[in-house]
Amino acid sequence: MKPATLTxxxxxxxxxxxxxxxxxxxxxxxxxxxxxxTEGPHEGEIEIDGRRERVVLEGAHPTQSSPGMQTDDTFDITLRRISPAGS
Structure with missing residues (x-):
């Protein structure tokens, strides 16, 4: 997984x-x-490796750490990619 910023x-x-x-x-x-x-339709932008793309939120849900494993609680967001921003 690559570092990214979602807006x-x-x-x-x-x-x-x-x-x-x-x-x-x-x-x-x-x-x-x-x-x-994350309720309702949301559009936004994701930045990955300095590139920006327009996205639409498709779904979101929290995840919990697994018992006995050293994992963090996270929040997973599924996005549909529209196009590179500005195109």
Whole structure:
């Protein structure tokens, strides 16, 4: 996963990591994101390696650490890639 910054319309930027392929990207963050922030259709922009792309939020859910494993609670956001920003 690569470091990335996600900015949804009218919200503060969220830092996390992303894995992308085809038309979709999975954005994972340890930031305190509420389900209310991700309800409804949201458009935004994701920056990966200095490149910006327009995205639409497709889904979001919290994940919990696995018992017995050293993992953090995270929040996973599924994004549909629209196009590079500014094109």
């Amino acid at each position: 949804l319309t009218a919200q503060d930027p969220i830092r996390g990591h992303t894995e992308s392929g085809g038309d979709y990207a999975l954005f994972r963050t340890a930031a305190n994101v509420s389900l209310e922030q």
